[in-house]
Amino acid sequence: MKVVSLFSGAGGLDLGFKLAGHEIIWANDIYTDAVVTYRLNIGQHITNCDIAAIPSAAIPDCDIVIGGFPCQGFSVANTKRHTTDERNMLYKQLLRVIHDKQPSFFLAENVKGILSLGGGEVFNLIINDFKNLGYDVNYHVLNAANYGVAQRRERVIIVGCRNGNKYTFPAPMYSRDGNNGLRKWVSVKDAIGNLPDPDMPNNLANHEYSKYKLNFNGYIGHRVINPDLPAPTVTGRGDDKGGVVILPHYNGKRRMTGRELATIQSFPIDFKFSGTLTSVYRQIANAVPVKLAYCLASQFNLIETA
Numbered sequence: 473m474k475v476v477s478l479f480s481g482a483g484g485l486d487l488g489f490k491l492a493g494h495e496i497i498w499a500n501d502i503y504t505d506a507v508v509t510y511r512l513n514i515g516q517h518i519t520n521c522d523i524a525a526i527p528s529a530a531i532p533d534c535d536i537v538i539g540g541f542p543c544q545g546f547s548v549a550n551t552k553r554h555t556t557d558e559r560n561m562l563y564k565q566l567l568r569v570i571h572d573k574q575p576s577f578f579l580a581e582n583v584k585g586i587l588s589l590g591g592g593e594v595f596n597l598i599i600n601d602f603k604n605l606g607y608d609v610n611y612h613v614l615n616a617a618n619y620g621v622a623q624r625r626e627r628v629i630i631v632g633c634r635n636g637n638k639y640t641f642p643a644p645m646y647s648r649d650g651n652n653g654l655r656k657w658v659s660v661k662d663a664i665g666n667l668p669d670p671d672m673p674n675n676l677a678n679h680e681y682s683k684y685k686l687n688f689n690g691y692i693g694h695r696v697i698n699p700d701l702p703a704p705t706v707t708g709r710g711d712d713k714g715g716v717v718i719l720p721h722y723n724g725k726r727r728m729t730g731r732e733l734a735t736i737q738s739f740p741i742d743f744k745f746s747g748t749l750t751s752v753y754r755q756i757a758n759a760v761p762v763k764l765a766y767c768l769a770s771q772f773n774l775i776e777t778a
């Protein structure tokens with residue numbers, strides 16, 4: 473399929489689509505560091521500006537529009553969330569592009585917190601907006617750990633199909649205990665245990681960590697990590713010293729490096745992030761895990777278009 477990608481960030485979702493054999497023909501993000509990262513690793517087809525400033529005529533026709541629309545306004549990790557947060561309205565840009573380009577499919581990703589915002593009203597509104605564009609709309613909450621990602625990250629995936637096409641969500645391939653013919657969840661130790669000590673000489677990109685003090689107080693980003701389970705959701709909020717809400721390493725002695733978090737997010741080891749440590753952490757945390765994106769994207773290869 474020919475893919476148009478909005479809110480592309482560093483490109484976790486896009487890389488999954490690319491690896492599944494689709495062609496990303498156009499992408500956009502307002503965040504310059506993420507765009508530099510994207511160009512370095514995925515392709516030159518990304519534009520760097522506010523999506524609201526781009527007329528639909530400047531966006532090529534495509535088979536699918538994909539986008540993880542900005543979630544800060546929706547996230548449960550953001551204590552200031554409220555229904556009038558203007559960032560929530562950016563999904564209207566996604567609607568506008570889908571309306572004007574009329575692709576056969578769209579796929580949108582968001583945090584689980586979007587389901588409960590405004591007592592569920594906001595999500596209903598969003599789903600109805602998509603349906604009113606003439607799409608058959610389905611959504612699922614998927615846990616990345618069930619798709620081989622070393623992280624218990626839950627995200628809402630919304631898929632729209634036109635013209636009688638049907639999309640099937642990927643079935644879980646992993647489970648906590650590995651029962652019923654499924655494989656056992658990949659643990660954080662399985663994923664990053666073989667990476668070199670960042671305090672010793674090594675040649676890995678982004679293998680630096682925030683020196684922000686560790687304080688195991690039970691809050692998000694301040695909990696002891698169990699090496700034998702997938703990590704909790706990778707978060708990326710930071711300050712100019714490089715990261716306040718950054719997961720600690722399971723050794724309990726320091727925070728994780730960008731490379732470790734990127735590996736937990738299932739980015740390939742040679743995927744390099746551009747920008748300051750704070751920016752690298754943010755790009756990584758914003759991303760759809762590449763393996764989950766690949767599983768979602770592969771399901772489109774099974775559709776015989778009507």
Ligand SMILES: C[S@@+](CC[C@H](N)C(=O)[O-])C[C@H]1O[C@@H](n2cnc3c(N)ncnc32)[C@H](O)[C@@H]1O
Pocket residue numbers: 479480481482483484485486500501502503506521522523524539540541542543562758759760761
């Ligand atoms: C959740 S992230 C998407 C991450 C991406 N799907 C991935 O897998 O790597 C949302 C992105 O929306 C971008 N964004 C926010 N406001 C925007 C705007 N007005 N125009 C274009 N991009 C915007 C942010 O810079 C951020 O990279």
